[in-house]
Amino acid sequence: MEVVVGEPTRVQTLAEKNPTQVPPEYIQAPENRPQIKIPTTEDDTSSTVPVIDLFGFDPDHWGDVRRELGQACKEWGAFQVTNHGVPIHLLHRMRSVGLSFFKDSPMSHKLSYACPPGSAASEGYGSRMLVSTSNDTVLDWRDYFDHHTLPLSRRNPSRWPDFPPNYREVVVEYSDCMKALAQKLLAFMSESLGLPSSCIQDAVGDFYQNITVSYYPPCPQPELTLGLQSHSDMGAITLLIQDDVDGLQVLKDGEWVMVQPLSDAIVVILADQTEIITNGNYRSAQHRAIANANKARLSVATFHDPAKTMKISPASALVTESFPPRYCQIVYGEYVSSWYTKGPEGKRNIDALML
Numbered sequence: 001m002e003v004v005v006g007e008p009t010r011v012q013t014l015a016e017k018n019p020t021q022v023p024p025e026y027i028q029a030p031e032n033r034p035q036i037k038i039p040t041t042e043d044d045t046s047s048t049v050p051v052i053d054l055f056g057f058d059p060d061h062w063g064d065v066r067r068e069l070g071q072a073c074k075e076w077g078a079f080q081v082t083n084h085g086v087p088i089h090l091l092h093r094m095r096s097v098g099l100s101f102f103k104d105s106p107m108s109h110k111l112s113y114a115c116p117p118g119s120a121a122s123e124g125y126g127s128r129m130l131v132s133t134s135n136d137t138v139l140d141w142r143d144y145f146d147h148h149t150l151p152l153s154r155r156n157p158s159r160w161p162d163f164p165p166n167y168r169e170v171v172v173e174y175s176d177c178m179k180a181l182a183q184k185l186l187a188f189m190s191e192s193l194g195l196p197s198s199c200i201q202d203a204v205g206d207f208y209q210n211i212t213v214s215y216y217p218p219c220p221q222p223e224l225t226l227g228l229q230s231h232s233d234m235g236a237i238t239l240l241i242q243d244d245v246d247g248l249q250v251l252k253d254g255e256w257v258m259v260q261p262l263s264d265a266i267v268v269i270l271a272d273q274t275e276i277i278t279n280g281n282y283r284s285a286q287h288r289a290i291a292n293a294n295k296a297r298l299s300v301a302t303f304h305d306p307a308k309t310m311k312i313s314p315a316s317a318l319v320t321e322s323f324p325p326r327y328c329q330i331v332y333g334e335y336v337s338s339w340y341t342k343g344p345e346g347k348r349n350i351d352a353l354m355l
């Protein structure tokens, strides 16, 4: 293991030199390279990530919504929601301040927020996901800004960009809206398994929430590299918005399926702790982001995780003689440390817990 020290290369800086090739550290092994295919109208619509209308949580629709959510959680572990109650202009403002930080502020300003090199999951401007990398680790074609937003004791807006001027205020408002939506979704998911509505939330405890704005610059050879390598998210539930550029893909039955960019929708990605708590009834989604030759892409992912001290195990109501526990109990902080040292490599981390 080689510990990375010193400032990492910023992908945006590389891309601004208009290279004709990606540097070798960004070239994926042939089996991990994306197959860039243009969707055709004949494509089977059953392989489209589900889009679920939440009808603003109108009680008249609860039954149908629960059923649709339950099915999407079982079959996909990822779906999009519309009429989710989060003001659409807030989604636009969040994307707009995020994009402005990356595109309109000078590198010197961005670097004043640089994540300390060599520390895991720290807040700020970063380009490398892992702390220590072996020599053969391939880098992602992405820069990001990570914000610690909840609980309030971790929220310190003075560590976030102050450009554009409304940046911090938008992140605060966005954080609160995402928390409320995540809670409502977990309640529906619990009910769709026949559990009391608070079951999953009680198992997760108070959310630790991080917001990561990812910026994927245009890439000269998108067929050789990845914006973000294949992984499942570690925590409980991720809510993601993207701009109008394709890039996010979900693995379904061995095929990578593009999540269609819908500007008013929110992408819901089930993460590993929800898979454990639901005893595998609901699966965390393996996903990745591909790069794009012509356009920069922006996404905003909001992660909702348990506290590091939480013990996570399958909900007792879902463990019976005929359905024994499928995962061993973990302490969430230990799961996170092992993820950051070993790397995501698909779903290897949660697969290691299977009984």
Ligand code: OGA
Binding pocket: 212, 214, 228, 233, 242, 247, 248, 287, 288, 289, 299, 300, 301
């Ligand atoms: C992530 C993630 C996908 C994207 O940050 O965990 O999966 O489209 N992002 O940026």
Ligand code: NI
Binding pocket: 231, 232, 233, 238, 287
């Ligand atoms: Ni992810």
